[in-house]
Amino acid sequence: MGAEHYPKVNFKWPVVIKNGENPIEGVTLTLNPNQAYILCAKPLKLYEVLEIIIDVPDSDSSISATAEVVFSNIYGPDDQISPRGMIVRFLEISSDDRKIIARKAFEHLKSKEIDTLKLEALQTIIIGQDEIEPKAA
Numbered sequence: 001m002g003a004e005h006y007p008k009v010n011f012k013w014p015v016v017i018k019n020g021e022n023p024i025e026g027v028t029l030t031l032n033p034n035q036a037y038i039l040c041a042k043p044l045k046l047y048e049v050l051e052i053i054i055d056v057p058d059s060d061s062s063i064s065a066t067a068e069v070v071f072s073n074i075y076g077p078d079d080q081i082s083p084r085g086m087i088v089r090f091l092e093i094s095s096d097d098r099k100i101i102a103r104k105a106f107e108h109l110k111s112k113e114i115d116t117l118k119l120e121a122l123q124t125i126i127i128g129q130d131e132i133e134p135k136a137a
Contacts, residue, residue, distance in 0.1 A: 006032040007118040009105040013057060015040075019050040026085065028054065032105060033098045033125055035070070035089045043072045043086040052088065061100055065093040102126050 008030040015038050017024040026040030036054070044050060046069055054063040067088035078084035090098075102125035109119060 005118065005121050006034060006102075007105065007109055007114055007122070008032050008037075009108050011104070011108075014055040016053045017044070017050050018052070019044060019048060029083065029085060031101060033090075033101045033122070035087060036067075037071075037085060037087045039083055039085040041084065043074050043084060044069050045074070046070070046072055049091065050088070056100060056104070063093070063097040063100060065090045065097065067091055098125055 009032065011028050011031045013028045013031065015026045015028055015036070017026060017038065017040065024040050024042055024044075026038045029037040029039050031037075031054075036052075038052075048069045050067055050069070052063075052065050052067050054065075056062060067090050069086050070089045071087035073082055073084055073086065076082050102122045106119065106122040106126060109122075
């Protein structure tokens with residue numbers, strides 16, 4: 001399922017970006033199981049591949065992923081409409097890390113008025129195939 005099918009959640013989670021140079025610190029603006037909008041002072045260029053570590057608040061978990069920059073606001077205005085940052089698409093992320101994002105997003109959105117198909121899409125990530133198939137006796 002493409003990133004456009006998962007709802008974006010407004011989460012402010014700390015991020016460290018590693019691309020071979022000095023680490024860049026940032027914070028997520030929006031997040032879903034396939035991508036993140038990361039606010040940072042020095043966004044990277046389009047198509048750059050980077051390693052990111054996202055700290056999950058109120059837990060001992062962190063999410064590690066390899067990602068590609070698909071949108072970057074390097075030179076544009078830094079305002080409410082177009083904040084300084086970049087959107088990254090996760091290229092490599094473990095299923096457990098993807099589940100963490102989906103579970104937190106589902107918990108956050110389930111009380112809001114949102115398309116039920118999008119909530120169901122999140123649930124498909126949360127519930128693994130081994131959890132829905134009956135065990136042989």
